[in-house]
Amino acid sequence: MGSEPNLEALLRRMAELRASDLHLKVMRPPLVRLRGELQPLPGMGEQKLTADAIRLMLEAIMSTHQRESLQQDLAVDMAISISGLSRFRINAFYQRGSIEAVFRFIPHQIGGLEDWELPEVMLELVNKNQGLLLVTGPAGSGKSTTLAALLKEINASRQVHIVTVEDPIEFLFRDEKASISQREIGTDTPSFNRALRDVLRQDPDVIMVGEMRDLETIQTVLTAAETGHLVFSTLHTNSASQTLDRILDMFPQGKHKQVRAQLSEALLGIISLQLVKSRSPRGRSAAVEVMINSPKIQRIIREGELKELREEIESSVSYYRMQTMNQSLLALIVNDLVTRDDARACSPVPEELDQLAEKLIAELFGGREDQYGGSDVKESPADYSKIEELKELKKMYSDTSATHQDKLVEKDHQIQAMDQRLRQVEEEMRKRMEALAAANKRLEAAEREIAFRNQERQKFVEMLQQKDKKLQEFAAELEEARKSGFGKLFGKKS
Numbered sequence: 001m002g003s004e005p006n007l008e009a010l011l012r013r014m015a016e017l018r019a020s021d022l023h024l025k026v027m028r029p030p031l032v033r034l035r036g037e038l039q040p041l042p043g044m045g046e047q048k049l050t051a052d053a054i055r056l057m058l059e060a061i062m063s064t065h066q067r068e069s070l071q072q073d074l075a076v077d078m079a080i081s082i083s084g085l086s087r088f089r090i091n092a093f094y095q096r097g098s099i100e101a102v103f104r105f106i107p108h109q110i111g112g113l114e115d116w117e118l119p120e121v122m123l124e125l126v127n128k129n130q131g132l133l134l135v136t137g138p139a140g141s142g143k144s145t146t147l148a149a150l151l152k153e154i155n156a157s158r159q160v161h162i163v164t165v166e167d168p169i170e171f172l173f174r175d176e177k178a179s180i181s182q183r184e185i186g187t188d189t190p191s192f193n194r195a196l197r198d199v200l201r202q203d204p205d206v207i208m209v210g211e212m213r214d215l216e217t218i219q220t221v222l223t224a225a226e227t228g229h230l231v232f233s234t235l236h237t238n239s240a241s242q243t244l245d246r247i248l249d250m251f252p253q254g255k256h257k258q259v260r261a262q263l264s265e266a267l268l269g270i271i272s273l274q275l276v277k278s279r280s281p282r283g284r285s286a287a288v289e290v291m292i293n294s295p296k297i298q299r300i301i302r303e304g305e306l307k308e309l310r311e312e313i314e315s316s317v318s319y320y321r322m323q324t325m326n327q328s329l330l331a332l333i334v335n336d337l338v339t340r341d342d343a344r345a346c347s348p349v350p351e352e353l354d355q356l357a358e359k360l361i362a363e364l365f366g367g368r369e370d371q372y373g374g375s376d377v378k379e380s381p382a383d384y385s386k387i388e389e390l391k392e393l394k395k396m397y398s399d400t401s402a403t404h405q406d407k408l409v410e411k412d413h414q415i416q417a418m419d420q421r422l423r424q425v426e427e428e429m430r431k432r433m434e435a436l437a438a439a440n441k442r443l444e445a446a447e448r449e450i451a452f453r454n455q456e457r458q459k460f461v462e463m464l465q466q467k468d469k470k471l472q473e474f475a476a477e478l479e480e481a482r483k484s485g486f487g488k489l490f491g492k493k494s
Contacts, residue, residue: 035283160205
């Protein structure tokens with residue numbers, strides 16, 4: 001390459017190598033991350049970058065606003081697209097008084113969940129109408145790529161409005177069935193907080209927040225998830241329990257109970273990612289912890305018993321298709337994608353992973369340790385007999401977890417039955433109260449009718465009494481008349 005490095009040439013070379021990142025650092029040749037390892041860019045030799053060379057390359061791609069942000073904040077996030085090549089996310093920053101930069105490769109073609117070999121249960125989560133799905137993991141673990149895959153699935157299948165808030169915009173979407181509005185911090189909106197205040201007035205169905213960075217962002221995300229929106233976001237945490245702890249730590253102690261109640265209702269699940277060095281064509285494979293907000297997980301979160309979370313995830317593989325990070329790493333080992341040593345390096349509990357691996361591999365290979373070469377699985381992936389063995393292994397694992405799962409299902413059914421019976425009793429009570437109220441109304445009407453009839457009868461009796469009195473008076477008058485005159489008349493006639 002020439003004496004003055006050309007940024008576009010460096011990025012094209014990076015893309016050719018399928019490197020994930022390019023580092024520009026003073027007094028070092030350009031560095032690229034290949035298969036998870038940082039190394040000098042092939043073809044650069046010992047040519048080292050100068051501070052002026054890096055500054056000139058960055059100034060050529062920065063806007064005035066971005067230059068001002070770099071000078072003011074000593075770091076800036078941005079993104080660029082190179083026609084016919086790809087898109088790149090950039091963080092430029094100062095280090096020991098000199099500018100450095102890291103470029104992240106973002107492909108124009110957005111991969112789906114199946115392209116990244118992510119668990120199928122995630123498809124069920126993206127088809128929900130509301131709730132919060134968090135994607136977590138360390139930097140460079142594939143959080144942005146996973147979010148893009150989720151949005152791609154929705155864009156292709158649902159007629160909804162998707163609003164993203166990103167810093168910067170990474171993957172560029174085109175409308176398919178969905179309408180997508182992508183807002184970039186510093187370009188389309190001044191801050192995450194302002195964007196999130198605005199987004200609830202933009203008739204969204206799906207909201208993607210690039211990162212939950214502060215308390216106000218977390219509060220707004222929870223509110224959006226509770227009020228009928230499907231919300232995706234990320235955190236730099238390594239597991240479901242760590243994610244929940246991080247969220248709770250952002251709030252004052254006195255609000256933890258309220259926040260746990262909100263999370264137990266709004267949360268759909270937590271997907272935690274790690275990239276592990278592997279034999280796949282990409283050189284790295286994703287290990288994925290999956291937590292689904294089942295009824296028991298809801299209770300654990302609501303009551304703050306987060307120590308029970310990992311055990312519940314581990315025992316909910318068959319029914320809810322959850323899995324711990326160790327279970328995911330074990331699947332990668334058994335499927336001959338990663339070595340035991342590389343999996344152990346990423347395991348939260350390496351000793352437990354060893355125990356699980358030794359047990360399963362011994363059964364998978366009939367107890368023949370020579371078939372299992374220490375930390376490497378030697379079997380050919382083209383050997384279909386091993387697929388049959390894996391199917392038997394899956395059945396064995398399902399059987400061993402069935403007892404735990406059956407208890408969970410039985411309790412869930414008992415709760416559902418009790419809830420149903422309670423609703424039936426409430427409905428019966430409601431009907432009885434309505435019937436009693438109707439009977440009271442009929443009784444009141446009958447009493448009014450009886451009172452009316454009594455009044456009419458009394459009037460009739462009084463009328464009869466008056467007539468009887470008149471008859472008696474008339475009879476007396478007749479008697480008097482008979483005695484005084486009519487009697488003589490009557491007598492002569494006789």
